[in-house]
Amino acid sequence: MGKRKHKRESDQLYSQVLKIASQSLSSVNGDFLNYQGDSFVEEIDQSIELLSNSEPSRSQELPKMKKFRFQLLHRWMKKNIAPCRMADVGGGKGLLSYLFQNSGWKATVIDPVNQSLPPKYKDLSSNKQTVISPLEKVTRINAEFQPSFAQGFDLLVAMHAHGCNIQMIDAALKYDCDLILLPCCVIHEPILPPAGVQWIEWLLSYIIEKGFMVAPFRLNFKGQNVGMYARPFSRFLA
Numbered sequence: 001m002g003k004r005k006h007k008r009e010s011d012q013l014y015s016q017v018l019k020i021a022s023q024s025l026s027s028v029n030g031d032f033l034n035y036q037g038d039s040f041v042e043e044i045d046q047s048i049e050l051l052s053n054s055e056p057s058r059s060q061e062l063p064k065m066k067k068f069r070f071q072l073l074h075r076w077m078k079k080n081i082a083p084c085r086m087a088d089v090g091g092g093k094g095l096l097s098y099l100f101q102n103s104g105w106k107a108t109v110i111d112p113v114n115q116s117l118p119p120k121y122k123d124l125s126s127n128k129q130t131v132i133s134p135l136e137k138v139t140r141i142n143a144e145f146q147p148s149f150a151q152g153f154d155l156l157v158a159m160h161a162h163g164c165n166i167q168m169i170d171a172a173l174k175y176d177c178d179l180i181l182l183p184c185c186v187i188h189e190p191i192l193p194p195a196g197v198q199w200i201e202w203l204l205s206y207i208i209e210k211g212f213m214v215a216p217f218r219l220n221f222k223g224q225n226v227g228m229y230a231r232p233f234s235r236f237l238a
């Protein structure tokens, strides 16, 4: 897909996602929003700000940055979320977990395919290729995601994960976890959107109906780059 087409499609999806998420927030009682007392609600404004601040000023980085989705998600999460115990579901080789492990978070890959870490990655702060020793490891559960795996985690993250987005939503509700989803294609999900309905928009409505507050965000990489940061409403009442 050409750069312009990708940008246009991403813009359309992101604006739809923001609309759906803000409608859900406007239906929430104002006292309840005030009651939260933390910055979670402001994430939506922040995410718009991040987008408008980051994209034009980083336009020169775009050609370089489009490949670095793990580094960009790592940077966004570190900026917006306190260190916690995270499950990197469908985490593949485990680079995202590796970056978080090095940032002092407790990160575990859950993926049925056992894979080694990549031999190197680009460190965006130093702009240098960084070698990962073959002796380095991340904690892994080499299995398909099961809802019970969510127990003991604070945050479930799925970037482009297959077949587990719906299960993760149910698991986050049951085990009181936050969620970060950057879904891509619909593969092996137990329920599907009706014909003609866009998968990510449908998934967002599904999460909201299930009882989550959702803050959308978007990162500067090529491919499906719209994410949803979701927290069960019940957590605000606890």
Ligand SMILES: C[S@@+](CC[C@H](N)C(=O)[O-])C[C@H]1O[C@@H](n2cnc3c(N)ncnc32)[C@H](O)[C@@H]1O
Residues within 6 Å of the ligand: 089, 090, 091, 092, 093, 110, 111, 112, 113, 143, 144, 145, 158, 159, 160, 161, 162, 163, 164
């Ligand atoms: C498109 S890859 C994405 C990998 C990585 N997150 C990335 O962004 O490159 C999808 C991953 O989902 C994993 N996967 C497939 N079914 C899964 C399941 N039921 N539970 C957890 N992971 C699954 C695959 O093994 C694969 O590593």
